[in-house]
Amino acid sequence: MGLWGGRFAEPSDDDLRALNDSIGFDKRMYREDIAGSMAYAGAIADAGIITAEEAETIIGGLEAVRREFDEGSFVLQVGDEDIHTAVERRLTDLVGPVGGKLHTGRSRNDQVATDFRLWTLAALEQVDGLIEALQVALVEQAAVHLKTVMPGYTHLQPGQPITAAHWLMSFFWMLKRDRERLDGTRERTAVLPLGSGALSGTPYDINRQKLVEELNLNSYSQNSLDGVSDRDFVAETLFMLALMSTHLSRLAEDIIIYSNPLFGYITLNDRYSTGSSLMPQKRNADPMELARGKTGRLIGYLAGFLSTLKGLPSTYNKDLQEDKEALFGAVDTVQVILPVITAIIKTLQVNPDKMRAALDEELLATELADYLVRKGLPFRQAHHVVGEVVRHADTHQIKMSQISLEQMQVFSGLFEADVTDVFDFDVAVARRRAPGGTAPDAVAEQIAAARQWLESRSA
Numbered sequence: 426m427g428l429w430g431g432r433f434a435e436p437s438d439d440d441l442r443a444l445n446d447s448i449g450f451d452k453r454m455y456r457e458d459i460a461g462s463m464a465y466a467g468a469i470a471d472a473g474i475i476t477a478e479e480a481e482t483i484i485g486g487l488e489a490v491r492r493e494f495d496e497g498s499f500v501l502q503v504g505d506e507d508i509h510t511a512v513e514r515r516l517t518d519l520v521g522p523v524g525g526k527l528h529t530g531r532s533r534n535d536q537v538a539t540d541f542r543l544w545t546l547a548a549l550e551q552v553d554g555l556i557e558a559l560q561v562a563l564v565e566q567a568a569v570h571l572k573t574v575m576p577g578y579t580h581l582q583p584g585q586p587i588t589a590a591h592w593l594m595s596f597f598w599m600l601k602r603d604r605e606r607l608d609g610t611r612e613r614t615a616v617l618p619l620g621s622g623a624l625s626g627t628p629y630d631i632n633r634q635k636l637v638e639e640l641n642l643n644s645y646s647q648n649s650l651d652g653v654s655d656r657d658f659v660a661e662t663l664f665m666l667a668l669m670s671t672h673l674s675r676l677a678e679d680i681i682i683y684s685n686p687l688f689g690y691i692t693l694n695d696r697y698s699t700g701s702s703l704m705p706q707k708r709n710a711d712p713m714e715l716a717r718g719k720t721g722r723l724i725g726y727l728a729g730f731l732s733t734l735k736g737l738p739s740t741y742n743k744d745l746q747e748d749k750e751a752l753f754g755a756v757d758t759v760q761v762i763l764p765v766i767t768a769i770i771k772t773l774q775v776n777p778d779k780m781r782a783a784l785d786e787e788l789l790a791t792e793l794a795d796y797l798v799r800k801g802l803p804f805r806q807a808h809h810v811v812g813e814v815v816r817h818a819d820t821h822q823i824k825m826s827q828i829s830l831e832q833m834q835v836f837s838g839l840f841e842a843d844v845t846d847v848f849d850f851d852v853a854v855a856r857r858r859a860p861g862g863t864a865p866d867a868v869a870e871q872i873a874a875a876r877q878w879l880e881s882r883s884a
């Protein structure tokens with residue numbers, strides 16, 4: 426006896442089943458499906474629909490089904506359309522007709538929405554832990570390089586000197602926002618749809634609040650029509666993951682560039698570098714390219730799923746079954762990327778000498794303008810004067826510090842002998858000590874704030 430076979434004179438066509446069945450991918454929600462059903466068996470017993478003994482029989486049967494899945498001995502049968510169908514079919518094999526009472530007042534519509542929320546919550550928890558590990562790696566690596574000076578870029582053109590710690594920490598804050606978004610998503614995911622029935626609610630006296638508590642959720646849905654079709658939690662999770670991955674792709678890009686021999690600022694550990702089958706000298710950053718590349722896939726999952734949701738008529742539509750492969754794919758993808766990036770950051774060899782060698786005096790042009798500002802020149806004029814100094818050095822193929830004081834004074838009478846003090850990268854960096862700046866003191870405070878945030882969040 427199939428799930429809805431009574432209505433039809435003929436069994437389903439094979440091709441229909443190939444399209445319709447979701448068991449191939451939704452079987453990974455078996456734990457959540459069984460947990461939801463166990464709680465529901467209690468709820469219908471409380472409502473007087475089944476006896477306490479029947480509930481016990483059902484729960485015992487569900488435990489046996491779970492064991493079969495855990496051990497890999499569960500045998501799928503034709504007609505096991507999805508995980509909900511498969512579990513109920515096997516339950517009934519094991520405990521007899523009483524298994525058929527479990528679905529009273531419930532629909533696969535409120536069931537699948539419940540299962541998938543439970544699955545998503547567990548996945549968010551895991552992803553959160555993986556992001557945290559990367560944050561810790563960034564903080565630890567940054568703490569070692571508070572005074573390691575490197576060129577900072579805008580437009581990928583040399584801008585001003587910064588510290589390697591400051592560069593690494595910039596990614597910490599992106600990931601902090603990702604985890605805060607994850608928290609918000611988690612909050613809105615922890616809502617119970619069960620009790621919504623197929624669309625209009627349930628005629629039975631189901632204690633939904635008790636179900637909320639048993640399933641570790643925060644609240645129940647207030648409108649059954651919305652309850653069965655709300656997939657905001659999927660879209661939000663996909664967005665949260667796509668944006669996080671976008672952040673990772675930027676870190677990846679920096680690492681790819683900085684590990685290029687022309688820069689040489691960092692060297693990836695051998696265990697996380699890849700070679701070439703043809704060019705023996707190659708040391709490639711494939712994992713970072715994959716992190717960058719897979720971001721496209723993650724953005725695709727989000728765009729694809731929003732397109733699925735757009736314009737759906739009220740309540741459940743089978744289109745919603747598309748939610749699973751999108752989210753499974755997105756979660757699987759970040760679960761393979763994150764640990765490798767974390768390991769790469771942990772084992773990253775930072776090359777302070779290479780960074781220092783790349784420091785060109787032009788990075789101090791802003792300092793020179795600030796020097797004039799301190800002598801009383803409005804910044805706009807100072808900017809112009811220093812522009813002329815830079816051009817002079819450029820045309821004469823010399824460094825700014827090699828220009829004679831007399832020549833400097835042609836550009837501005839405000840230049841004095843102390844101008845030579847400007848040409849010091851460490852001093853320039855140390856000057857940016859207002860909170861959020863690149864000075865070692867400021868970055869030390871930044872790192873302390875980051876550590877405090879990590880602690881408060883894991884508390």
Ligand code: ARG
Binds near residue numbers: 534
């Ligand atoms: N496999 C379905 C899904 O993932 C379960 C819900 C089916 N409901 C229905 N009315 N056909 O969405």
